[in-house]
Amino acid sequence: MSNNTGNTIVAILAGVAIGAGIGILFAPDKGSKTREKLKDGFDDAKHNLQDKYHDVSEKLIGKAKALIAKDDIDGNYENIVSTLSHKTEDVISFLENKLADLKLKNAKFQK
Template structure:
């Protein structure tokens, strides 16, 4: 390492140490108060995140309930429609059976 690079690194380290010392001396609050403020800030952020997570969770739950109701309604409509179509098919087949019985009766005479 050259002498110039070594002097630069030493100057940076000394400057950082002096800056940290001055910062501590002129800090508006004691360290315990600063730590308390940081803790309160983290607690607030945690509560905000929990509230947002709860809101998203409730939104998803309500959408699932709506989707389930839609599926139930569609299922009921499909079953009803199939029931009507089944009745139509049964009626058609009964009419065809009656026609076939008449035709068969004519052949048996």
């Protein structure tokens, strides 16, 4: 969990606790109504935390997928470069052989 997310969760929980304490001290309603309001407040805070957790989870999953895709692309790139390097060596060897043959043929004409 990142530091910002941790700070946000602590701030939300502190706000809920302070709000509940002030609500109890200044509650004009009966105890049962005050408890119901507290329960509703805690439920709202719980849903807010779940929503934030879901958002953070989705962002992390998206970043992880992007990193995995990047690794796949990097791996494919390395394979392509390696294959091309081998093919280039093959072409160079072929051209060197042809050049040697041409030099031999040219030497015959110069005698």
